[in-house]
Amino acid sequence: MPNPSVIVRADTLVTLLGGGQHEPADLADALRRAPVLVAADGGADRALASGHRPRAVIGDMDSLGSAARAALDPRSIHHIDEQISTDFDKALRNIAAPGVIAVGFTGRRIDHELSVYNTLVMRPEKTCVVLGSVDIAFHAPPEIALTLPPGTRVSLFPLAPVRGRSTGLRWPIGPVDFRPWGQIGTSNEAVAPRVEMAFDGPGMLIILPREMLDAALEALI
Structure with missing residues (x-):
């Protein structure tokens, strides 16, 4: 039975954008394959700056800028007020789609990047490929x-x-x-x-x- 609490449902791949290091070509590469855009918290600022409007913004909203918040439809902002999980985890667990390409989650803070890989292992039911500047990474299925x-x-x-x-x-x-x-x-x-x-x-x-x-x-x- 579908989980009624899931925020984003899509029949296509989803691009999940974070606030980490990425180039415009990274987001473009992801969106060609995964046309539904979701932002994890401050990733919405990066999306808007690139001329893209996310279907949903998911996170604890501690890094979403005021200008981005004002530019977004309030109904697209999904505030999850807990500090036990990361914004990447909050977003990933609330996406129901064939797969996710995660952009902007590598290349800056090492602790943030490690937490992304930890989430991939904690949620093996989610198909997610993390796109970096040099490599991709994903959790191995059986x-x-x-x-x-x-x-x-x-x-x-x-x-x-x-x-x-x-x-x-x-x-x-x-x-x-x-x-x-x-x-x-x-x-x-x-x-x-x-x-x-x-x-x-x-x-x-x-x-x-x-x-x-x-x-x-x-x-x-």
Whole structure:
């Protein structure tokens, strides 16, 4: 049964914009693939400055500028007054869509960026790709098959103990006990056009070059 408390429902991909570092081309790339725009708190300022009006603004509203607030339809502003979760989490959990491309959540404060990756693992039911200037990152589903040019960097970073198996990687990942305080899997490499991975539980981040965004979306959605 649909969750009646969800704020944004969309049949297409959603672009979620934060207040972190991004270039106009980043937002444009996301919106071409995910035309519904949602802002996390102060991301609305960045949206309006770029000439875009978000369908909804979600967060605790501690960084939404007064000019942006005045320019927005008050009905589009959804104030969630708690400090237990981040604005990224508040927004992501209130979006019901096939997938989300998150822009403006990397490249500035390290603590903010780490909290984004923590949220990806906490909410494995949400399909979300974080778009950075160099890389993309997303939480690994139980099974995934990626179409990648041989030689593509495939990095794996565990945020929980997890094991997996793979085909198509230079260094197979099974049997490896991954854990954030032990074995990680950065700088692996595709050696076949199809890379398949499976994991025994949640907690693994997959990090690919930015130009593999479409390949990731095709595999996830």
